[in-house]
Amino acid sequence: MRVLLLGGTWFLGRRVAERLAARGDELLLAHRGSARSAPDVPGEHLYGERRELAAHAARIREFDPQAVVDTCALTGSDVEAVLPVLPRVPTVVLSSQDVYEAYTGLRTGRELSPVPLTEDSPLRRDRYPHRGSGHPDVPDDYEKLDVEERWLREGAVVLRLPLVYGPYDWQRREEPILRRVRAGRTRIPVGAADLLWTKGHVDDLATGVLAALDSRAADGLAVNLGEHITVTVGTWFRQILDAAGSAAELVRVPDEALPADLALSGAVAQHLLVSVARARELLGWAPAPPDGRVAESVRWHLANPPETAWTEADAAADDAALARAS
Structure with missing residues (x-):
């Protein structure tokens, strides 16, 4: 199969490209060539901004893709910019479970939706949840609802x-714990740590993308992906420590005392527990058992630490929180 990937050089997109190439598919990747892009991802690379994809229209027609995977549409305009250039072929688009109203509940401390969430659960009524955040990778008009509609x-x-983790995760989901392990901390402040947030290992999610490419049963539909077993954030933190070989203690402190990078361990009113029944029924997809997935991810992140170091200010924030332990 000839597959055009929009993006395809970061994290999940990279893994999708590797899996497609490994099974013999031909790949054309259109991306910016940013600092996070892996230059060794297999396939032919077209460089440029999404909004400049028309500059590659002749090469795309010549390649004659049989399928498209859009890994990096963040806004409605991201979609509108490429639609005139792309052929009408089977397409798989990566979205987020932040489209659900439950995500608003998690952010605002309100219980807004029953769980597990299905594809028919209420969607967010508020738009542009990250507007004004100043995050360098999240534009003010970020909105996966706009992407999905188009x-x-x-x-x-x-x-x-879901919450995606594994090797090459640029968001480094396990880092709030691993940075303390590297610093030799023996006590780590946490809150209630009762949040249930469905996760997914990058390899399993890549398998889900391939399943969606190979099946037409879900065309025109939204489909949840994620692990079918979800533990609390507190249990996940303990799994990370165990995988790192650390005996550090998780110490309960008041939520208001938590260091910013451990805020996820605070008490919550709304969970993001998601059903993947539709993926199983329509795509024949199921993730591998999560046993061992966290350990695999932790091993990679310990072997590939970020450049940022633990500081005296970090230690002071943890010590101040621990001083308020119950």
Whole structure:
């Protein structure tokens, strides 16, 4: 199969490209060539901004893709910019489970939606949840609901992704714990740590993308992906410590005392527990058992630490929180 990937050189997109190439598919990757892009991802690379994809229209026509995977649409305008250039072929689009109203509940401390969430659960009524955040990788008009609306009209399969972890995770989901392990901390402040947030290992999610490419059963539909077993954040933190070989103690402190990078361990009113029944029924997809997935991810991140170091200010914040332990 000839597959055009929009993006395809970061984290999950990179893993999708590697899996497609490994099974013999031909790849054309259109991306910016940013600092996070892996230059050794297999396939032919077209460099430029999404909004300049028309500059590559002749090469895309010549390649004659049989399928498209859009890994990096963040805004409605991201979709509108590429639709005139792309052929009408089976398309898989990566979205997020932040489209659900439950995500608003998690952010605002309100219980807004029952769980587990299905594809028919209420969607967010508020738009642009990160507007004004100043995050360098999240534009003010970031909105996966806008992305979904435009792609679903085109008959694409929209895959709603959970909290994604694994090798090459640029968000480094395990880092709040691992940075303390590296610093030799023996006590780590946590809150209630009762949040249930469906996760997904990058390899399993890549398998889900391939399943959506190979099946037409979900065309024009949104489909949740994620592990079918979810533990609390506190248990996940303990799994990370065990995988790192650390005997550090998780110490309960008041939520208001938590260091910023451990805020996820505070008490919550709304969970993000998601059902993946549709993926199983329509795509024949199921993730591998999560046993061992956390350990695999932790091993990679310990062997590939970030450049940022633990500081005296970090230690002071933890010590201040621990001084308020119950």
